Amino acid sequence: MAEMRYREALNLALREEMDADERVFLMGEDIGVFQGAFKVTAGLLQEFGERRVRDTPISENTIVGMGVGSAMAGLRPVVELMTINFSLLALDQIVNCAASIRYMFGAQVKVPLVIRMPQGAGHQLGPTHSHSFEALYLHVPGLLVAAPSTAADARGLLKAAIRDDNPVIFIEHETLYGRRGEVPEDQEPMRFGEAAVRREGADVTIVGISRMAETALKAADVLASEHEVEAEVIDPRTLRPLDLDTILASVRKTNRAVIVEEGWPHGGVGANMAALIQEHAFDWLDAPVGRVTGADVPMPYSKPLEQAAFPHEEHVVKAALATFRDV
Amino acid sequence: MATEDATGGRGPDATGVEATTHPLPDGETCERILARMLLIRRFEERAGEMYAKAKIGGFLHLCIGEEATIVGATQALRDGDYLLSTYREHGQALARGTPPEAVMAELFGKVDGCSRGRGGSMHLFDMERRFLGGYGIVGGNLPLAAGVALASDYSGTDDVTLCMFGDGATNQGTFGETMNLAALWKLPVVFMVINNQFGMGTALERHSAVTDLSRKAESFGIPGSRCDGMDVLDVHRRVGAALEKARTQGAPQLIEAVTYRYRGHSMADPEEYRSKDEVEQWRGRDPLATFPAPLVEDGVLSEDAIEALDKRALEAVDEAVEFAERSPFPDLDSLYDDIYVIGEQVRDPWWSTDSRAPGVHRGEEEREAGDVARELAEAGAAHADETDPDTRRARARGEGG
Numbered sequence: 001m002a003e004m005r006y007r008e009a010l011n012l013a014l015r016e017e018m019d020a021d022e023r024v025f026l027m028g029e030d031i032g033v034f035q036g037a038f039k040v041t042a043g044l045l046q047e048f049g050e051r052r053v054r055d056t057p058i059s060e061n062t063i064v065g066m067g068v069g070s071a072m073a074g075l076r077p078v079v080e081l082m083t084i085n086f087s088l089l090a091l092d093q094i095v096n097c098a099a100s101i102r103y104m105f106g107a108q109v110k111v112p113l114v115i116r117m118p119q120g121a122g123h124q125l126g127p128t129h130s131h132s133f134e135a136l137y138l139h140v141p142g143l144l145v146a147a148p149s150t151a152a153d154a155r156g157l158l159k160a161a162i163r164d165d166n167p168v169i170f171i172e173h174e175t176l177y178g179r180r181g182e183v184p185e186d187q188e189p190m191r192f193g194e195a196a197v198r199r200e201g202a203d204v205t206i207v208g209i210s211r212m213a214e215t216a217l218k219a220a221d222v223l224a225s226e227h228e229v230e231a232e233v234i235d236p237r238t239l240r241p242l243d244l245d246t247i248l249a250s251v252r253k254t255n256r257a258v259i260v261e262e263g264w265p266h267g268g269v270g271a272n273m274a275a276l277i278q279e280h281a282f283d284w285l286d287a288p289v290g291r292v293t294g295a296d297v298p299m300p301y302s303k304p305l306e307q308a309a310f311p312h313e314e315h316v317v318k319a320a321l322a323t324f325r326d327v
Numbered sequence: 328m329a330t331e332d333a334t335g336g337r338g339p340d341a342t343g344v345e346a347t348t349h350p351l352p353d354g355e356t357c358e359r360i361l362a363r364m365l366l367i368r369r370f371e372e373r374a375g376e377m378y379a380k381a382k383i384g385g386f387l388h389l390c391i392g393e394e395a396t397i398v399g400a401t402q403a404l405r406d407g408d409y410l411l412s413t414y415r416e417h418g419q420a421l422a423r424g425t426p427p428e429a430v431m432a433e434l435f436g437k438v439d440g441c442s443r444g445r446g447g448s449m450h451l452f453d454m455e456r457r458f459l460g461g462y463g464i465v466g467g468n469l470p471l472a473a474g475v476a477l478a479s480d481y482s483g484t485d486d487v488t489l490c491m492f493g494d495g496a497t498n499q500g501t502f503g504e505t506m507n508l509a510a511l512w513k514l515p516v517v518f519m520v521i522n523n524q525f526g527m528g529t530a531l532e533r534h535s536a537v538t539d540l541s542r543k544a545e546s547f548g549i550p551g552s553r554c555d556g557m558d559v560l561d562v563h564r565r566v567g568a569a570l571e572k573a574r575t576q577g578a579p580q581l582i583e584a585v586t587y588r589y590r591g592h593s594m595a596d597p598e599e600y601r602s603k604d605e606v607e608q609w610r611g612r613d614p615l616a617t618f619p620a621p622l623v624e625d626g627v628l629s630e631d632a633i634e635a636l637d638k639r640a641l642e643a644v645d646e647a648v649e650f651a652e653r654s655p656f657p658d659l660d661s662l663y664d665d666i667y668v669i670g671e672q673v674r675d676p677w678w679s680t681d682s683r684a685p686g687v688h689r690g691e692e693e694r695e696a697g698d699v700a701r702e703l704a705e706a707g708a709a710h711a712d713e714t715d716p717d718t719r720r721a722r723a724r725g726e727g728g
Binding site: 025051054056057059061062063064065066067068069070071072073074075077092093096097101102103104105106107108109110141142144160161163164165166189191192193241 | 409440441442443444445446450452453454459460462463464467469470471472473474475476477478479481482500501504505507508511512664665666667668670671672673674
């Protein structure tokens with residue numbers, strides 16, 4: 001095992017996959033000479049050259065579209081978008097092209113494209129740089145969606161994403177880039193659709209998505225030390241495909257569930273997951289499924305307001321305890 | 328609402344493109360060109376009829392009038408070159424060699440269609456012939472074309488990508504973005520504006536401040552030129568030269584073909600935005616009349632030979648309709664097929680939800696989800712036999728849909 005930062009794990013995955021397959025190349029704004037807005041691609045231009053590490057103009061829709069086109073023609077592009085908010089400029093190419101092309105053209109072509117981008121609040125970047133849009137991409141059939149929360153998952157899932165023949169929305173997190181974690185020396189690509197049980201517990205299931213997996217673990221510690229509640233914490237790691245089996249097995253054990261996400265509540269990941277849980281485990285539930293989400297507002301700049309607008313462990317503790325109320 | 332300004336004359340003489348005379352190619356080439364143009368014309372006429380009979384659903388955009396532009400350009404392509412087009416693309420698929428049977432079956436929504444009934448009129452596709460699709464979003468295919476060209480450049484092949492789009496697409500953000508990137512990275516791609524004078528029902532001078540569209544990419548470093556889109560030889564020469572520059576010098580080019588569509592934007596177009604007189608003026612330049620005329624005069628092809636070509640085109644279209652009629656609709660069990668490539672990361676079965684039935688189905692194995700799912704799919708599909716009487720009457724009048 002080696003300890004490294006989340007961003008270094010991503011960098012390593014990119015380097016390994018570029019070494020392994022000549023068809024893999026990178027495109028994005030300031031990923032080369034600038035070394036990446038969050039330094040994920042640091043050193044890769046020097047190592048692989050301009051043919052394979054391409055600085056692009058600021059043209060998100062066209063960068064993604066070129067990724068789709070080059071993937072249709074046999075390459076394996078990895079496109080970096082600077083934040084997930086900027087991906088909204090590319091929504092046409094992501095939904096109308098990347099996700100639809102294989103199906104609408106009768107399976108004559110595949111689109112092995114990875115779109116990497118960070119999301120998340122906490123850096124006072126205001127309403128156009130701080131949002132969390134897992135739910136938006138989860139909505140779309142034809143896309144795979146990964147949201148790794150640890151360095152090892154970042155590396156293992158990115159390697160898997162690059163090798164897969166489907167378009168992958170790969171959601172990183174700005175706050176996690178600096179986090180250290182243990183990463184296996186020789187890491188094989190991970191499998192999508194396999195959740196991680198981060199902490200075992202018998203009393204309540206907490207599902208934490210993206211950075212919220214970390215927040216859920218902190219909340220579990222508080223629940224154990226202050227409330228004698230043992231929470232089971234699940235990190236789904238990928239949202240499409242979703243490892244619903246692991247979540248349901250946990251809920252059948254604990255009879256309680258809380259879903260934690262940073263994005264907005266309406267039409268959110270938690271809304272979707274709560275529907276699935278009640279469809280499949282209604283008889284096992286002792287309380288309504290709880291949700292903890294970001295506030296239903298554009299992300300404000302001011303530090304107290306911003307911190308108030310996304311979930312912290314206190315919110316999760318409260319929601320978990322609420323599932324023990326008499327109903 | 329029609330106004331005099333909005334529908335004022337824009338006959339062929341007002342476009343600023345001068346008709347030129349090109350030496351005729353050899354007889355075999357002339358025959359091939361004419362056969363393709365006739366096939367497209369007859370196919371489109373029949374597609375319009377089939378639409379009126381409700382054999383074809385959705386929107387139907389016919390390219391009648393644009394045959395010289397389509398055939399002139401596609402004849403300049405090599406087999407290895409890629410072509411991307413818009414939603415008005417039946418002609419492009421036919422010109423590239425996709426069998427009329429497969430195109431008509433796609434319009435009918437049948438399983439033997441060139442996109443297996445998944446795409447319809449606006450989304451034809453033929454990987455084998457490197458026809459990489461019709462696209463339903465205006466301007467949406469430009470970035471894709473640049474990406475395909477990037478792949479050719481990256482892989483060191485000398486394949487060129489030809490990307491066709493309408494005059495309306497030059498106002499999309501993707502136009503500027505893609506021109507800049509293609510020029511910056513010296514991609515082997517030729518952009519071709521099929522200027523048929525209207526973005527849907529909005530006339531060129533009402534939607535674009537610059538009406539010489541060949542100049543619209545100049546500021547991005549892409550030189551442009553115009554050709555007479557009603558003259559198949561002029562189109563062929565210009566596009567051929569542009570493809571060569573893109574192929575040998577990695578210099579992307581923009582070509583504007585000035586043309587006209589004789590039919591409405593789609594079948595649901597009362598054509599309030601133009602005058603009958605204008606359409607008649609352009610009909611005087613019909614490539615299906617202007618191309619064969621000198622062939623007969625010069626003795627390249629006899630009138631009988633031309634008639635025989637037309638007969639063959641009509642027969643091919645008859646066969647296409649018969650084929651499309653006979654071909655079955657896609658099996659309901661295939662509804663969930665091919666959303667994903669099944670492999671390491673998407674294993675069969677994969678999760679999917681279907682809100683019609685309580686519960687979760689396992690993607691492509693929904694066919695094994697049991698009688699309930701099957702009954703619900705059949706219940707939904709049964710509505711395919713319903714036809715709204717108003718729609719039927721409107722289609723019979725040539726308006727509806």
